[in-house]
Amino acid sequence: LLERERRNYEARLPRSRAAYDSAGSLLGRVPMTWMNKAAGRFPAYLDEARGARVRDIDGFEYVDFCLGDTGAMAGHSPEPVMRAVRNRLGFTAMLPSEDAEWVGAELTRRFKVGLWSFSLTATDANRWAIRLARQITRRPKILVFNYCYHGTVDETVVTLGPDGTLPRPGNVGPPVDPAETTRVVEFNDLEALERELSHGDVACVLMEPALTNIGIVLPAPGFLPAVRELTRRHGTLLINDETHTFSAGPGGCTRAWDLDPDIVTIGKAIAGGVPIGAYGVTREVADRILAEEGADLVDVGGVGGTLAGNALSIAAARATLEEVLTDDAFAYMTTLASRFTGGVAKAIEGLPWSITQLGARTEYRFGTPANGGESAALSDDDLDDYFHLFMHNRGVLMTPFHNMALMCPSTTTEDVDLHTELFTAAVRELTG
Numbered sequence: 001l002l003e004r005e006r007r008n009y010e011a012r013l014p015r016s017r018a019a020y021d022s023a024g025s026l027l028g029r030v031p032m033t034w035m036n037k038a039a040g041r042f043p044a045y046l047d048e049a050r051g052a053r054v055r056d057i058d059g060f061e062y063v064d065f066c067l068g069d070t071g072a073m074a075g076h077s078p079e080p081v082m083r084a085v086r087n088r089l090g091f092t093a094m095l096p097s098e099d100a101e102w103v104g105a106e107l108t109r110r111f112k113v114g115l116w117s118f119s120l121t122a123t124d125a126n127r128w129a130i131r132l133a134r135q136i137t138r139r140p141k142i143l144v145f146n147y148c149y150h151g152t153v154d155e156t157v158v159t160l161g162p163d164g165t166l167p168r169p170g171n172v173g174p175p176v177d178p179a180e181t182t183r184v185v186e187f188n189d190l191e192a193l194e195r196e197l198s199h200g201d202v203a204c205v206l207m208e209p210a211l212t213n214i215g216i217v218l219p220a221p222g223f224l225p226a227v228r229e230l231t232r233r234h235g236t237l238l239i240n241d242e243t244h245t246f247s248a249g250p251g252g253c254t255r256a257w258d259l260d261p262d263i264v265t266i267g268k269a270i271a272g273g274v275p276i277g278a279y280g281v282t283r284e285v286a287d288r289i290l291a292e293e294g295a296d297l298v299d300v301g302g303v304g305g306t307l308a309g310n311a312l313s314i315a316a317a318r319a320t321l322e323e324v325l326t327d328d329a330f331a332y333m334t335t336l337a338s339r340f341t342g343g344v345a346k347a348i349e350g351l352p353w354s355i356t357q358l359g360a361r362t363e364y365r366f367g368t369p370a371n372g373g374e375s376a377a378l379s380d381d382d383l384d385d386y387f388h389l390f391m392h393n394r395g396v397l398m399t400p401f402h403n404m405a406l407m408c409p410s411t412t413t414e415d416v417d418l419h420t421e422l423f424t425a426a427v428r429e430l431t432g
């Protein structure tokens with residue numbers, strides 16, 4: 001069956017194949033190379049995107065449940081954002097604006113922490129949050145969870161080896177010795193967390209409240225409050241990276257689950273497709289920065305960048321938060337995700353498979369729900385490839401490297417039902 005789907009894919013997409021074969025000028029062709037890895041050789045090249053739909057250069061249209069791996073959670077080119085950026089293109093002043101004040105206040109309403117700064121990516125938001133945590137605590141290390149992903153931040157591209165931290169395989173240029181910079185423990189393993197924090201050298205725990213980059217791994221009951229309690233007890237700051245878990249609701253998991261982090265980082269979706277990242281700190285953290293630096297907050301160096309908070313990104317963020325990814329939109333997207341979850345659950349009844357939902361985001365897994373990164377990493381590549389190609393060949397686009405389906409405000413009930421029907425048909429074909 002997988003071979004049949006591969007053949008269909010190749011036969012359908014001659015222009016994409018030619019584009020891929022002839023492109024010799026790009027190092028790695030990032031990020032398209034990883035799209036449709038399952039096809040074995042080449043990704044579909046896209047040339048149009050609007051709302052929840054994309055079109056490839058061979059003229060096929062897809063309902064997009066990948067949505068730029070959440071970058072397009074607001075839908076592609078949402079109209080309010082297109083309007084807002086029109087008179088902001090090319091406007092780079094390195095000066096504040098009323099829009100930035102509005103976005104900061106709105107992020108505070110949503111994520112609780114009170115003072116915000118901007119970057120251009122979530123990677124940079126994390127890097128700068130880590131710098132602040134190190135400065136305040138005067139500690140050298142950070143702690144992350146195994147199989148987390150926080151962007152290409154040096155200290156986080158690590159893995160848990162038998163004797164501690166190792167460079168993550170396949171990543172170029174790891175920190176010289178990641179054991180010097182980073183402690184790693186399994187998600188949901190409180191004993192290991194306490195052991196590692198008790199060394200007293202960890203500036204911050206950088207975490208997603210639920211893992212999302214290895215499928216969705218939900219926190220066990222009581223895990224997140226215990227992380228908060230342990231970090232407080234050991235003088236370690238807690239950073240919630242909500243870049244993906246933003247799917248949980250208008251204020252991510254922080255608000256949905258009433259969490260109490262010291263710092264929140266985010267990026268991707270909040271400017272409706274325009275590059276942005278943001279990091280917010282509590283007033284207490286801000287006071288500690290001031291106490292350390294003895295300076296005005298705006299004079300703190302070592303964080304920030306020329307285009308951070310540029311007028312274009314900020315106008316796009318305001319339009320996205322004010323008009324697109326609203327509280328109502330999240331309620332709608334979550335209802336759609338629940339509908340999909342219900343349909344998939346019905347199709348896999350009696351099979352040892354599972355589906356997990358985090359607000360507007362779902363993830364099906366050819367195994368039982370995972371409890372940590374290690375168990376989540378166990379997968380059947382052929383099964384994953386078969387489902388991906390089955391969907392792709394019939395007009396449904398999913399995240400290539402895991403089985404995520406994300407809803408945006410433009411996704412319709414019909415889109416969800418199409419995906420559910422295709423999923424059900426693929427399961428039937430496979431199981432006879």
Ligand code: PLP
Pocket residue numbers: 069121122123124126149150151152208213241242243244267268
């Ligand atoms: N944080 C999380 C949780 C992510 O999943 C990602 C990217 O997938 C990032 C941060 C980094 O985002 P970006 O690549 O846009 O910098």
